Amino acid sequence: MSFDFDLFVIGGGSGGVRAARVAAGDTGARVALAEMDRYGGTCVIRGCVPKKLMVFASTYAPMADEARAYGWQMERGAFSWTDFRAKLDTELDRLEGVYRRLLDNSGVTKFDARAVVRDAHTVELSTGETFTAKHILVATGGRPVRPDLPNAELGIVSDDIFHLDELPRRILIVGGGYIACEFACILNGLGVEVTQYYRGAQILRGFDDEARGLIAEQMTDDGVRLKLGTNIAEMRRATAAEIAGDVSAENAGMGLPPEARVQPSAGGDSGPGPVWVRSTKGEEEVFDLVFFATGRAPNTGDMGLEEAGVSLGRGGAVEVDAYSQTAVPSIYAIGDATDRVNLTPVAIREGMAFVETVFKGNPTPVDHELIPSAVFTQPEMGTVGLSEEAAREQEPIEVYSTSFKPMQTAFAGRPDRVMMKLIVSQASRKVLGCHIVAPDAGEMIQLAGVAVKMGATKEDFDRTVAVHPTMSEEIVTMKSPTRSS
Template identity: 45%
Template structure:
């Protein structure tokens, strides 16, 4: 590898790129990484981390009200968006510094500029410098998709939402996935009037129907306005500063902010990949094999840019597998089965394994167990919101093939339970486990 300036050049310092860079360097490789925005990537800078902090902030709206039922003399409280926004952005700055420090401590050279692949072993920086490397790893992530229609440029995406100058009194959120539903819950709790629009009547496609239907019911009860089977016609700016929105099948209405949460597109445009022979799919994602190698032997890709599973922990595992395989003499591949996922909605939902529909299609014979209950805290708080836990089992063997839930702390509970599903435990193993009382999680071992 002495013929190259670096053993590895990574494009993108997000979760996958940072892990791959750090571990490759620890294995003795000479590593450089190019990041044109900020070290840390979407998750840390403008994704799941700052969004989760907003979720925490939004939860206080209900917690402060509930506290009165528990004896606390809580006055009517005023919410200041700018305080939460600025504190969240300050924590993002802290994390950006830590990620940068991690790369520096491992001897990774950082170039804070755009990089283009100009050969199987060459990248060209925006400054004009050309750099050679034995291997190139593309970890450039993805960006929000914005639909194309008159006035669509007047909306914002999840990239800009963390920088709003003020809390919008009326916000329209376009989309039916986890980003749309999470921000719908956040802004609703903070006091905005939320309208969520979607081209179909299905939210959170891919999640179990019982769980997503429960979220829809609760969200409507909380005051979120859903408008289904509709498309945008146009958005117009008003003199008041607001926007007039025209949708198909609905009367026009006015909002103060339009947030597009309509999917994410792999960041491959302008990277020069196709020009050097890297094969892309119809969405622009890098096609890779099980070892993350593209159609060009020296070029690999991990994370959202491959559009396999757009989750931070998956990108991290892919980056680890790449580094161990290429530089660590410990070849292994990522196991994509039984990946747990969560939606930090209000209330949150989480799931792992097959949904009921998937299990019936694949296994034929299934057994379904459910627990529909009110969390103990909600009872005393006089909150009528109900949790729902659902266990899907192979009807022949009793093996638990899916576990899905919605309710307080569902993601925290599911992480441990996902281990049991991944290990292939049976319903009988859950039944034989003594309940931890009084908890919500005990419902997992009490289902009949």
């Protein structure tokens, strides 16, 4: 049978673009890619990249105070969201152009359209065009979801945060995962008064308990009003009287000093706020904005996948085997659409493994073990391997942990603490997990991840000479376990 293309990729995010351009550029395959929105996907356009730039922006506020402690004559100023957003938009436009050129230079045919699957080898575009392909790769990513709550449409989700015309003065963030916690820290650092509701007992569920406890403590010390065991019971558009009378003494004392605060947003019926909220604990407040960070779902709805024979699992996740192949042999899926490990570098690895398997004749399963990751809270958390709690359920372990004030901020009189932690198997002596809570923890965990992936033992860490004076030297200088179990 003759096909229009050897490969048709649906989705122009990091995973889909990598698979398309490598298949075309390295093997000469005839490749097409359809993207209904902006090239670069969640990570580049509305996720990792703009978020990290916002993280950078949010960390400058205390620098003037620290600089004065080091002898510099500096004063803290105000943050201009308008200036920052203009430059952010320019940078995202530039990056999207890079993605488009990568595809063009590899000979990939691009379609700026929505694509759906009609059968095992057929794709139909929103333009009305239909194409056949020997292989179809679904790389449509994920999307943020709102909770099932009356008037939830009054709040925003993570995709919306980068498009605000102005920052709110007061925001309620709902959720306790990494997106909620990262944006709580970001917005707090930018001068917004942040309240965070999380229905669970502690934020960052699934991460190491000691690490997430330290982050929660630091967030609270920095001014985030973190309310655990709390959710929204009711929300609606605030009345004019409620808007005028809700500036409480408790709220006014949080976050940055008055001269550095964001001015109140105008609100009104045309925008997403202000919103009156009653919590499950009976507290009533008015917020300029409510931000739901309550989960994400695979972007697989109304794509014709099930009709074509592809099995979808919980939340619409495409079910695949170790080689990213679906129940239909010609259709594959990678990235957040499969809801395996929802990280951009993982999607890219899955895309590369797909090309190796299908176009290079080298069957390559995806390795999802011991993936380093970072949470860009303030302080950051870097982690690889098992948490103390998960490791303890698996086998007898030793825990090496230390927490201390880092030199730079201690000199400036700040109370910040950092943490370094190793989880070690008593039997094999292998390091099963490494957890770092510290400024630039993401940079540190990348290198620690190499050692853990290689199967390094605690004694391998001990034999490594420390780099002094650094925070990270504590990873190789902890000689005695703090506890065993």
